[in-house]
Amino acid sequence: MTLHHEVRGRDGTDAPxxxxxxxxxxxxxYWAPQITALAEHFRVVTYDHRGTNRSGGAGQDTIAAMADDVLAVAAAVGATRFHFMGHALGGLIGLDLALRPASPVESLVLVNAWGRADPxxxxxxxxxxxxxxxxGVEAFVRAQPxxxxxxxxxxxxxxxxxxxxxxxIAHFQGRDNVLSRIAALRAFDAEARLGAVAVPTLVVAAKDDLLVxxxxxxxLAEAIPQAVLALSDHGGHAVNITEPAWFDGVVQSFFTGTGIVSPP
Structure with missing residues (x-):
């Protein structure tokens, strides 16, 4: 089953x-604030994780299986190589992909992510x-912000x-799915292998992130050889939503500085 996905932005085989x-x-x-800026330079692919939102089925219970889903989405849109941006659990998926032999990942953006979960x-x-x-569900969802x-x-x-x-509340992904996804991100541990991430990497974080x-x-920035760090004093865990101008600016600078996109 191919997960629900959408493609926006540049067309053609030359578009990254x-x-x-x-x-x-x-x-x-989740990425709505970023789409317009990114679509000027990329063929942007967004997708709903298995078991959530418009993607059906039971959710995956390991980060590696979630990364396999990304490869299936990439194949569905005809991408043998791609850049990857992940937030929190999504960043773990990106690390898993980047650490695979013959990885298809050309660059990484990791937003409030981790190599191993903090206590x-x-x-x-x-x-x-x-x-x-x-x-119950309503209390869980109301606490999320x-x-x-x-x-x-x-x-x-x-x-x-x-x-x-x-x-x-209306589109809750289900108790079992939430619990299995939390277990997967808690079990993930790539700290000893971060030095093997061999692509340009932007690590983005906010100092006032309550969760991570x-x-x-x-x-992450210290261990990944080609990593650069962008650190905001404000913005919380969802810094790309609360500080979109700052976030889009550091992402643009990263892609421009590494030569992935041309300067504006």
Missing amino acids: TLILSSGLGGASA HSGRCFDTRITLLEAA LFLYPAVWMAENGERLEAEIAHG PYTRSLA
Whole structure:
């Protein structure tokens, strides 16, 4: 089964392909703030993870299996080589792909990701699991913004958050799927192999990320040979949503600086 995916941006065989992969929620719509800017330079592919949103079936229970799904999406759009941008769990998928023999990945953008989950992140996930199991889906979804966004941003975007929460409740991916995906990201450990990532890599993080300590991104940037770090003081876990102008700017600078795209 090919997962639900969409292709936007440049056409033609000369257009580089960029695949975007979201985090635990699995939704391609997570990247909406970035599509316009990226589509000027890339054939942009977004997809819904297996078992989430418009992709059917039961979700995968390992990061490697989720990475296999990306390869299937790439084959469906005719991409034998591609650039990859992943947020949190999506970043782990990117690392898995980049570490494979004869990897098809040409560059990586890792957003608030990690080589191995921090114990603090584990406490956060334990709290979310308890909410899901003891209080139900609505409580789980209503708590989600606390782990994604800074307090001020949430205070200033109350109406948007309520719409997001309503959508999350209506399209909840299912208890078993959430639990298996959390287990997969907690089990992932590539720290000892990060030195083998052999492509240009941009590591993006926000210092006020509540879910993933930004020190995990510092460790990625130090261990990956061709990595550069972009660190924001503000923005939270979903920094590409809360600080889109800053985020798009550092991504553009990375792709331009590495020669992947031409300067504007």
